[in-house]
Amino acid sequence: MHGPAEDSEERQQLADEMKVFGASDEDVAEFLRSRKDLDADFYVYEENWPTVLWFLEVSDQFTFTQGICTGVNLPGIKADADMAERDYTSAQYKSLRTMMRTAVKELNARMET
Template identity: 45%
Template sequence: MAHYWAHGPTVNEKERQELTAEMRAFGATDEDIENYLKANTAEEDCIVIEENWPVLQWFLAIDDQFEYVQGVCTGIDIASIQADVQMSAREYTPEQYKHLRFLTKCVTRELNSRLEK
């Protein structure tokens, strides 16, 4: 998901392996991963497992909260995220927060990978 958000569809084997590892961390089955990779082309939408939909919606609501220092992404501003949750009266579980943090760490890595090229 992080790779798709940062770069678009997966295009090479290394990206497919990283995506597979991310999906496994989020609880995807081998069948889920296989189906996603088959459908993940430039012409297809990104598939989200239903149980992860609230996390993705949360991520998209706060994806403007990434912090940068001298052009390097340092991650999301946790205090801003907490304030956003409180002020918007949305409720998330600790498990969803754990998944959000994992997703934002993956996105941070993806955003910074652009600097390495």
């Protein structure tokens, strides 16, 4: 499988958002250079692919307070699954929760550096 790709519009939006929060042009350039590996290939086991897709679909459900990721909106994820009539197993739900917990930790770790 192929990793997520950022297009130039997404990179510009990210740069604009960073500048709103006071990042200098040098900070933005350095950060964008550090993201060059986002197009790297990675392998996903076939049985995990539905959960990876689900994770990507609900990646807008992270909650933030003062720049710190405080978790995810689980009721929002449940509502999204219900409205989309998503079929999922308890194993997929558990995997999604694991991915979300890991993402929260990673997002917050990046804030510390």
